[in-house]
Amino acid sequence: MALISCPECSEQVSDTSENCIKCGFVFPRKSNPVEITLNNSELKSQYTKGIIAMVASALVAILVLGSNPRDENVLALGLFFISVIGFVVSTAYSIWVKFKMWQRNG
């Protein structure tokens, strides 16, 4: 059991408490269950998955482009557009997770 400092009165309180025993201040990190369930290693794992998805999408896009798809090759062009969209989404996702990690670690 670790002790944390209350931001309101600086009282040492157990990190398992939902509010300060001295002044009753409710710790904000306990009010959002999503923030509690996602610890740092889970965020890192999500970030890694985002990066892998980003690299994989980029590779698919490069491979499709490298195979010189013709205009009538709808399948290759479709695959290319899907991989570009996947790249953009996974990049945005990785940045979002990275931002969450920055917020968490100050």
Ligand SMILES: [Zn+2]
């Ligand atoms: Zn307090």
